Each structure stands twice: as structure tokens, then as C-alpha cells.
Amino acid sequence: MSANVTLILVAAALIGCGVYLVLERSLTRVLIGVVLIGNGANVCFLVAGGRAGGAPLVGETPEGQMSDPLPQALVLTAIVISLATIAFLLAMAHRSWQLNGHDDVQDDVEDAAIRRRAATEDADDEFSGHRDSDVEVFEEEGAS
Amino acid sequence: MFACILALFATAAVAPALVRRVGTKAFALLAMVPAVAFGWALTHVGTIRSGGRVTERIDWIPHLGLHLDFSLGALQWLLVLIVVGIGALVLAYCASYFDDAPEVPGFAGVFVAFVAAMLGLVVADNLLLLYIFWELTTVFSYLLIGTQAAKATSRTAAMQAIIVTTLGGLAMLVGMLMVGVSAGTYRISELVAHPPLPSAGLTVAVAFLLLGALTKSAQVPFHFWLPGAMAAPTPVSAYLHAASMVKAGVYLVALLAPAFAATPGWRPALLVLGLATMLVGGWRALRQYDIKLLLAYGTVSQLGFLMLILGIGTRAAAVAGLALLLAHALFKAALFLVVGIIDHATGTRDLRRLSGLRRTAPAVGIAALLGALSMAGVIPLLGFVAKEAAFQALIDIAHTGDGTALAGGLGWAVLAGVVAGSVLTAAYTIRFVWGAFADKRGVGDTPLLHAPGPAFVAAPLVLAGTGLVLAFAGGLLTEVFDPYAAQFPLGAHEPALVLWHGWSLPLALSAVALLGGAAMFWRRVAVARVQSLLKVTSAEQIYRHVMRGLDRVAVEVTSLTQRGSLAAYLAITMIVVLAVPGSALVRAVAGHGQPRLWDSPAQALVGAIVILAALMATRSRRRMRAVILVGAVGYGCALLFVLHGAPDLALTQILVETVSIVVFVLVLRRLPEYFTDRPLSRRRYWRILLGTLVGLAVAGFMLVTTGARHEVPVSAAWPGVAVSYGGGGNIVNVALVDIRAWDTIGEIAVLVAAATGVASLIFIQTRLSDFRRSRTSLIRPRSPSSRVCRGGGCGCPGRGPWRPTGARSSSRWSPAWCSTRSSSTRSTCSSPGTTILGVGSPPAW
Numbered sequence: 008m009s010a011n012v013t014l015i016l017v018a019a020a021l022i023g024c025g026v027y028l029v030l031e032r033s034l035t036r037v038l039i040g041v042v043l044i045g046n047g048a049n050v051c052f053l054v055a056g057g058r059a060g061g062a063p064l065v066g067e068t069p070e071g072q073m074s075d076p077l078p079q080a081l082v083l084t085a086i087v088i089s090l091a092t093i094a095f096l097l098a099m100a101h102r103s104w105q106l107n108g109h110d111d112v113q114d115d116v117e118d119a120a121i122r123r124r125a126a127t128e129d130a131d132d133e134f135s136g137h138r139d140s141d142v143e144v145f146e147e148e149g150a151s
Numbered sequence: 152m153f154a155c156i157l158a159l160f161a162t163a164a165v166a167p168a169l170v171r172r173v174g175t176k177a178f179a180l181l182a183m184v185p186a187v188a189f190g191w192a193l194t195h196v197g198t199i200r201s202g203g204r205v206t207e208r209i210d211w212i213p214h215l216g217l218h219l220d221f222s223l224g225a226l227q228w229l230l231v232l233i234v235v236g237i238g239a240l241v242l243a244y245c246a247s248y249f250d251d252a253p254e255v256p257g258f259a260g261v262f263v264a265f266v267a268a269m270l271g272l273v274v275a276d277n278l279l280l281l282y283i284f285w286e287l288t289t290v291f292s293y294l295l296i297g298t299q300a301a302k303a304t305s306r307t308a309a310m311q312a313i314i315v316t317t318l319g320g321l322a323m324l325v326g327m328l329m330v331g332v333s334a335g336t337y338r339i340s341e342l343v344a345h346p347p348l349p350s351a352g353l354t355v356a357v358a359f360l361l362l363g364a365l366t367k368s369a370q371v372p373f374h375f376w377l378p379g380a381m382a383a384p385t386p387v388s389a390y391l392h393a394a395s396m397v398k399a400g401v402y403l404v405a406l407l408a409p410a411f412a413a414t415p416g417w418r419p420a421l422l423v424l425g426l427a428t429m430l431v432g433g434w435r436a437l438r439q440y441d442i443k444l445l446l447a448y449g450t451v452s453q454l455g456f457l458m459l460i461l462g463i464g465t466r467a468a469a470v471a472g473l474a475l476l477l478a479h480a481l482f483k484a485a486l487f488l489v490v491g492i493i494d495h496a497t498g499t500r501d502l503r504r505l506s507g508l509r510r511t512a513p514a515v516g517i518a519a520l521l522g523a524l525s526m527a528g529v530i531p532l533l534g535f536v537a538k539e540a541a542f543q544a545l546i547d548i549a550h551t552g553d554g555t556a557l558a559g560g561l562g563w564a565v566l567a568g569v570v571a572g573s574v575l576t577a578a579y580t581i582r583f584v585w586g587a588f589a590d591k592r593g594v595g596d597t598p599l600l601h602a603p604g605p606a607f608v609a610a611p612l613v614l615a616g617t618g619l620v621l622a623f624a625g626g627l628l629t630e631v632f633d634p635y636a637a638q639f640p641l642g643a644h645e646p647a648l649v650l651w652h653g654w655s656l657p658l659a660l661s662a663v664a665l666l667g668g669a670a671m672f673w674r675r676v677a678v679a680r681v682q683s684l685l686k687v688t689s690a691e692q693i694y695r696h697v698m699r700g701l702d703r704v705a706v707e708v709t710s711l712t713q714r715g716s717l718a719a720y721l722a723i724t725m726i727v728v729l730a731v732p733g734s735a736l737v738r739a740v741a742g743h744g745q746p747r748l749w750d751s752p753a754q755a756l757v758g759a760i761v762i763l764a765a766l767m768a769t770r771s772r773r774r775m776r777a778v779i780l781v782g783a784v785g786y787g788c789a790l791l792f793v794l795h796g797a798p799d800l801a802l803t804q805i806l807v808e809t810v811s812i813v814v815f816v817l818v819l820r821r822l823p824e825y826f827t828d829r830p831l832s833r834r835r836y837w838r839i840l841l842g843t844l845v846g847l848a849v850a851g852f853m854l855v856t857t858g859a860r861h862e863v864p865v866s867a868a869w870p871g872v873a874v875s876y877g878g879g880g881n882i883v884n885v886a887l888v889d890i891r892a893w894d895t896i897g898e899i900a901v902l903v904a905a906a907t908g909v910a911s912l913i914f915i916q917t918r919l920s921d922f923r924r925s926r927t928s929l930i931r932p933r934s935p936s937s938r939v940c941r942g943g944g945c946g947c948p949g950r951g952p953w954r955p956t957g958a959r960s961s962s963r964w965s966p967a968w969c970s971t972r973s974s975s976t977r978s979t980c981s982s983p984g985t986t987i988l989g990v991g992s993p994p995a996w
Contacts, residue, residue, distance in 0.1 A: 008860040009858070011747060011754075012748050012749070014758065015850050015854060017762055017791070018850070019850035021761070021765050022849045023842040023847075023849075025842075026838075026841060026842040026845045026846070027769055027842030030718045033826045035826065036777070039768060043781065046784055050791065059750035060795075061796050062797070063797075064881055065870050065873060065882065067880075073796070074796030075864050076882040076883045076886060077865065077869075079799060080890070082800050084898050087807065090807045091901050091904075091905035092905070094814060095909055098818075098912040100818070101821065102915070104822050109823075114715040117715070119715055121706060121709050124706055125711075126710075
């Protein structure tokens with residue numbers, strides 16, 4: 008099957024820009040990156056669908072000239088899901104700004120704590136410090 | 152059998168409520184259930200004596216070939232009697248042992264459940280079923296050891312026991328699967344009747360099986376968990392860690408010895424480790440001052456002996472091993488129960504403080520003496536009969552090999568080792584009896600807090616008395632054990648358990664063991680000096696080193712892989728995309744098909760606009776501009792859909808894009824106009840590189856995959872079907888409704904979940920508004936220079952008094968936020984550009 012270079016370029020550009028943006032710290036930019044990647048993926052579906060054609064409506068378009076309806080059915084779902092993603096990420100950005108005054112994605116505090124622990128060579132104490140269960144707190148028998 | 156197991160589990164379920172209601176007396180009621188099971192097992196004695204088996208099969212999932220198979224042969228029958236018989240006695244003993252402490256009801260439930268699991272373990276006739284019960288006993292044992300969860304030692308001991316036994320259990324599961332696959336059946340009776348042919352794979356599988364048995368039965372080097380497990384209440388020590396659970400490994404070895412004793416590695420491993428365990432356990436028992444720990448190390452030692460005798464795989468050794476198994480269960484459970492009574496009555500288990508108990512608690516002393524004599528192997532007790540038989544079996548092996556290739560030096564060495572172990576056994580037995588009951592110089596009589604009642608002493612007396620009675624029933628025992636032993640080839644002698652062999656070598660060895668033990672006890676000060684000179688690293692220290700090392704590695708690995716930065720994770724994901732499928736792409740890139748530039752020039756035009764908008768959105772530092780450019784990209788895509796012949800997509804895209812832009816604008820007008828400004832770092836170029844590479848990779852994938860395709864799309868046949876079956880002309884809609892109905896439901900679920908999330912994030916402010924205000928006023932701004940604020944979009948609209956510093960507001964957006972948010976703050980919005988607050992300065996009204 009022959010590939011459509013224009014659509015491929017569009018998809019590649021959208022996904023490339025999206026990747027650049029999702030690696031940012033600002034949640035709004037991450038969100039924009041996610042939207043771009045989503046659009047790029049949708050365009051990829053068009054590429055996979057083959058040649059452009061008429062709308063896949065029986066009666067409107069002769070059967071041979073229709074565009075492939077299968078990828079369209081998939082993309083339709085993707086578009087709606089991306090709306091949900093946008094709404095949720097935006098709410099998070101908004102909340103983050105409310106709490107912290109910015110919408111930067113923070114590094115995980117717990118992970119940072121583990122890194123510090125690794126740096127200080129301080130293993131969990133669970134297996135150190137206890138005595139041998141073979142209780143030898145008693146003295147030598149000796150005198151008896 | 153299945154009914155017994157179910158009845159016990161059901162009893163376990165009601166036990167906590169019963170104990171809570173009736174008090175500890177309820178233990179006597181609970182003991183009835185295993186007692187009935189004991190009676191049921193006794194009724195089968197005729198079948199067992201005649202060499203028959205009782206089998207049961209419950210269909211579980213018949214069409215997958217999964218059945219619950221149970222089988223009762225001579226070996227299983229003996230174990231069942233031990234498990235339910237001693238279980239009933241120990242439960243009855245619990246009625247006197249426990250007070251009405253809060254953990255007792257839960258303990259009762261777990262204990263009865265353990266009896267059920269243990270019964271299942273010994274009657275299961277399927278390797279996988281056996282494994283399930285095996286791990287159930289591990290879990291219940293863990294819970295029972297940790298009964299006093301408030302104590303750190305209890306928790307550590309429970310953890311140690313479960314880690315060690317589960318390690319072996321998992322290895323055993325691997326071994327079981329390998330054996331099952333190579334034999335074509337998981338049914339144990341079939342497996343033993345027709346063992347798989349020897350092979351390297353089978354040797355490995357058997358080694359894994361043995362690892363399970365060795366850890367469960369506390370063999371060197373895994374023996375340390377058993378003394379640790381003495382943190383459990385004494386009934387648990389008596390039952391799990393002397394009579395039943397620690398026998399599970401021995402049972403597995405005995406069960407499989409007829410099939411696998413000749414497998415390479417089986418005998419060397421069991422003989423060496425069994426003997427080492429016997430000696431290490433005995434040696435360490437000699438330096439204990441806590442009589443419970445003394446018995447625990449004694450158990451380790453005896454388990455080594457059992458492992459050795461039952462693993463060696465001759466007919467005489469098999470009979471001796473079963474006798475020893477029975478004798479050990481009887482005397483060790485009795486002795487532990489005695490320790491429980493002493494602990495309960497005097498409040499101490501330290502043998503240097505106990506004195507005069509032989510006079511103050513004579514009944515307990517008799518039970519202990521009977522048990523101890525059996526343990527040391529003194530005539531006329533079952534322990535003596537069993538040990539004589541074991542010596543005889545080992546002598547036969549040393550003389551003739553008895554089919555084991557151990558004739559000569561090796562055989563004699565094993566015998567010498569066992570005699571040495573018996574010397575230690577005799578020595579620590581004397582130490583135990585002397586330590587617990589004798590009068591000691593300079594120590595007054597240990598006061599009894601309360602004298603043990605007859606019900607309390609009954610259980611150990613019954614157990615120890617049985618050891619005495621059965622010593623005279625050697626003929627019956629031989630007959631009952633014979634069907635099991637008959638699985639091994641006939642050896643030099645037909646084995647027989649008799650009380651009096653005549654003046655023979657075994658008797659001499661017994662005498663050596665007893666005299667040696669007495670001598671060691673007599674010279675105990677010298678022995679103690681030698682003990683203190685031989686300080687070696689204990690296995691438990693090694694275990695702790697290993698666990699600490701594991702913990703260390705976990706911290707290192709976590710700190711390496713969990714950087715806590717979203718960007719880092721995403722970058723790693725992208726790099727993997729490039730490295731793995733990307734490298735495959737490079738090889739596949741030799742062109743398939745002939746790409747075309749575009750479907751129509753309009754497509755190229757729209758495509759160029761989309762790309763341009765995307766690049767500008769990426770470069771933009773203003774939020775609004777970026778969002779509007781993204782909107783342009785979205786509408787551009789909608790146009791591409793139209794040009795491609797996908798009107799449904801275009802329609803949806805335009806709707807979604809419009810809604811998104813509205814939402815974006817509503818939210819972003821509250822956020823700062825500019826993205827957080829940070830100095831351009833070198834990382835940015837890495838991001839550009841990564842984005843470019845991923846884009847290129849995507850382009851490559853699309854070129855290659857599209858070019859590689861040559862089949863007609865499945866949707867080619869859809870137009871006709873859409874009308875005739877789906878009843879619609881719009882094929883995409885029909886596909887969504889008729890083919891992807893479940894996906895559409897899922898999609899709606901996602902929308903609902905996202906809406907819930909959004910709502911909870913937005914409306915949280917009303918509930919936590921006080922908290923939020925104080926937080927924001929404290930935190931913001933972090934450093935005024937880090938943010939360039941131009942225009943009113945920056946900062947904190949609507950919360951007049953907490954307006955950020957450095958906000959030189961313009962009036963562009965301010966009317967909106969003044970009007971929307973002022974109600975919650977009672978304040979009017981300060982007019983743009985008037986006040987600049989310092990950090991922590993008071994509200995500006």
C-alpha cells in the first residue's frame with residue numbers, strides 16, 4: 008500500500024513537538040504536548056486507512072470510493088478520550104496552582120527521600136540490631 | 152477425609168466467636184473436632200494393616216482435569232493420627248494454658264485452621280494440592296508465631312520463619328511442576344508407583360523439592376528459624392514446631408523416597424545435611440539455659456536424624472524412621488507441654504532459677520521423665536525401640552549396603568555420626584531433666600504461683616504414657632508400617648520393631664550413647680568451656696547479613712530507577728521506544744511500496760499549516776497563545792479529516808476542540824500569563840533531540856508499516872453488512888454501536904471517571920478553603936525573580952488580600968476575576984497596580 012508522505016510528516020511533527028513538550032515541567036505545557044501527541048496519533052490512523060475517499064455513507068458514496076471506515080471508528084473514541092484527559096489535566100494544573108502558586112510538576116518527595124537514604128548508606132534497620140534468637144544473655148554456667 | 156478438613160476449617164471460622172463468648176473453656180469443645188477425626192482414622196486400621204489405601208476424589212473442574220485427590224496409605228495414616236491426635240490434646244491443654252487475653256480468640260481460630268491445613272497436607276494425593284496446604288501451614292505458622300504481635304521479637308521471628316520456609320516452598324513448587332511435567336501426572340500415588348525415568352532435569356527437580364523439605368524441617372543451614380519460632384506460645388511450639396509442621400519436610404522426603412531415593416544427589420544431600428543438623432542441633436542445645444530453647448535445638452537435632460533415616464531409602468530404615476517419627480512426636484510434644492506448665496506455674500524457664508520442682512510438681516515430673524527417657528532412648532520406651540531399629544538399619548547398610556552403595560567406610564561413618572548425635576541427645580536430655588526438676592545448690596525451691604491442675608497435666612501425661620505403651624506394641628507397629636516399607640526392596644533383614652533384641656551391637660551403641668551423654672553432663676563445665684572457645688558465625692547472622700544486603704540493594708536500585716521525576720520517566724520510555732523498535736526500524740527501512748506525496752494539494756496546504764502551528768505552540772511562552780495555537784492544530788486536523796473523507800471525525804474533532812478551548816480559556820485566565828520562566832539549560836537541547844528523533848521514528852514506522860501492507864482492509868465488506876445487519880447507512884456509526892459497543896461503554900466510563908476527578912479537584916476548595924488560603928499566603932511567591940509577570944493573568948486572581956508580589960496587574964483580565972472570586976474573601980479587589988506585597992506582609996485591606 009502506498010503511504011501518504013504529507014500525513015506522515017504532519018503526524019511526525021505533531022508527535023515530535025508533543026514529546027518535547029511533555030518533557031517540560033509546567034503541567035500546562037505537558038498538557039499541550041499530550042494534545043499534540045493525540046492529534047498526531049489520530050493522523051497516523053488516517054495514514055493507515057489508505058487513500059482519501061468519500062465519506063463512508065452508504066447511498067452517498069459508491070462503495071469503491073469510500074474512505075476506510077475502520078480507523079475512523081477507532082479515532083472517534085480517541086478524540087473523546089482526549090477531551091477527558093484535557094479536562095482532568097487542566098483541573099490538576101489549576102489545583103496545583105491553587106496550592107503551590109505554580110503548575111510545575113514536582114519531583115516525588117518519597118523518591119527523593121530514598122535517594123538521600125541511598126546516598127547516606129543507611130539501609131533499613133529491620134534486620135540489624137536484634138540479638139541472636141539463641142538467647143545468650145545468660146552468663147556462663149561455670150560455678151554451679 | 153475432605154469432610155474432616157472442611158469440618159476443621161468450619162470450626163476454625165466459628166472458633167474466635169466461641170472463645171470470645173465461652174472463654175478459654177471453649178478450647179475443650181474445639182478439641183472435640185480433631186478428636187472425632189482421630190476416631191475416624193482409627194476405624195481404618197484394618198485397611199491399612201492389610202496394605203490397602205483409602206482414596207477420595209472430589210471433582211473440582213473436571214473438564215480441566217482438576218480434581219481434589221486424597222489418599223490414605225500407611226505413611227499418611229500415621230501422620231493423620233499424629234496431626235489430629237496431638238492436635239486434640241494440645242487444644243484441650245490450651246484451655247488451662249491461656250487466660251482471657253484479647254489475642255486468644257484469634258489464636259484459637261488460626262490454630263484450628265492450622266490443624267485443618269496440616270491434615271490436608273498429609274492426605275493430599277496431588278502435588279499441587281499438597282503445595283497449597285503446605286503454604287497454608289506456612290502462613291498459619293507465621294500468624295501463630297506472631298500471636299503476641301506487640302513484641303518485636305515475635306514479629307522478627309515470625310518474619311524469619313515465613314521468609315525461610317516460603318523460600319523453600321517456592322523452590323519446591325518449581326520442583327513439583329518439573330516432576331509433574333516429566334512424569335505426566337501430579338498424582339502422588341501414580342508418581343511413586345511409576346517414577347519418571349532418571350534425567351538431568353529430574354535431578355534438578357528433585358533438588359528443588361528437597362530444598363522445600365529442608366527449609367520446612369529446619370535442616371542446616373536453614374535451621375535457625377525454628378529456635379526463633381519459640382517466641383510463639385508454648386502450645387504452638389509443642390504442636391507446630393515439634394509434632395506436626397516441622398515434620399512436613401520429613402513427610403515429603405518419606406513420601407518420595409521410594410521413587411527418588413536413587414536420584415543422584417538425594418542421598419548425599421540428606422545424609423550430609425541430616426547428620427550436620429543432628430550434630431549442630433544437639434551441640435547448641437547443650438548451651439541453652441532456657442529449657443524451651445533447649446528443646447527447640449533438640450528438635451532441630453531430631454529432625455536431622457529423621458531426615459537421614461527416612462531419606463536413606465531402605466526397608467529397615469523406613470520402618471525405623473516411621474517409629475522414630477511417632478516416638479518423636481509423642482515425647483517432644485509432651486516435653487514442650489511440660490515446659491508450658493512450668494513457665495505458667497513458676498514464671499520462668501531459666502534452668503538456673505528452677506529448683507525443687509520434682510518435689511513440688513511430681514505429676515509434671517513424671518510426664519517429663521517419661522518423655523525424656525524416650526528422647527534419650529532408654530528401655531522400655533518407644534524412643535529406645537525406634538533408635539535400636541535405626542541403629543540396626545544403619546549397621547545393615549554399613550555391612551552390605553542394603554541397595555544404597557554405602558557399604559563400608561561411608562556406612563560406618565554415618566553410623567558413627569548418628570551415635571555421636573545420640574550422645575549429644577542423651578546429654579541435653581539429662582540437662583533438661585536436671586535443669587527443670589532437680590534441686591540445685593544455692594537455689595531455693597522455685598515458688599509455684601499456682602499448682603498445675605489435673606486437666607493441665609493430662610495432655611503431657613497421655614502423650615508420654617503412649618510412648619511407654621507403644622514400646623510394647625512393636626509387632627502391631629511393624630505390621631502397620633509394613634505397607635509403606637514394602638515400597639522399598641527387601642534388605643538384609645526383615646525389619647521388626649521389638650523391645651528386646653538380645654545382646655547385640657545396637658544395644659551396645661545405645662549404651663554408648665547413654666554413657667557418653669552422662670559423661671558429657673558430668674563434665675559439663677569442661678564442655679561449656681569448649682563451647683565458648685568454638686565461636687562460629689551462626690546461620691542466623693548470615694541470614695541477617697543477607698537480608699540487610701537485600702535491603703541495601705533494594706534501596707540502591709530504587710534510588711537509581713525511581714528518580715521521582717516525571718520527565719525522567721517519560722524520557723526513559725521514549726529512549727526505549729527509540730532503542731528497541733527504533734533499531735528494528737533501521738533494519739526494515741528498505742522500502743516497500745511507493746509512497747505518494749499527498750492525496751490532494753489542499754491536504755499539503757493544511758498539513759503545512761498544522762505543522763507550523765504545532766511548532767509555534769511549542770515555542771510559545773505565553774499560555775494563551777500556546778493554547779490558541781493548539782486549537783489551530785486541532786481545527787487543522789479536523790480539516791484533514793474532512794479532506795480524507797471522514798466527516799464524523801471532523802465533526803467530533805471540531806466539537807471537542809471548541810469545548811477544550813473554552814475550558815482552557817476559563818482555567819488559564821486564572822493562571823499566570825507566562826509559563827514559569829527558567830534559565831535555558833542544556834537539557835533543553837536534549838529534549839529537542841529526543842523530540843526530533845521520536846518524530847523521525849514515527850515517520851519511519853508509518854512509512855514501513857504502511858508500505859508493508861498488502862491485504863485488502865477488513866472494512867471492504869462493511870458497506871453491505873452495515874445496511875443488512877446493522878441497519879444503518881453511516882458505516883462508522885454502525886461500527887461504533889454494533890462492533891465497538893463495549894469500547895463505547897468503556898469510553899463513557901472514562902469520561903465519568905475524568906469528570907469525577909475534575910469535580911473533586913475543583914470543588915475541594917470549598918471544603919478546604921481555610922487550609923488553602925493559609926498555604927497560599929505562606930508559600931507564594933517563592934522567589935519574586937523566578938517569575939516574570941506581565942499583565943493581569945499572573946498571580947492570584949480573586950483573592951485580593953493575597954495577591955502576589957511583583958504583580959503589576961494590567962486591567963486586561965482583572966474584571967473577570969474580581970467579580971467571580973470576591974465573594975469568598977469579603978474583600979474588594981485591590982485596584983490594579985496599586986499594592987505590592989512583600990513576603991509575609993499583612994493583608995492589604
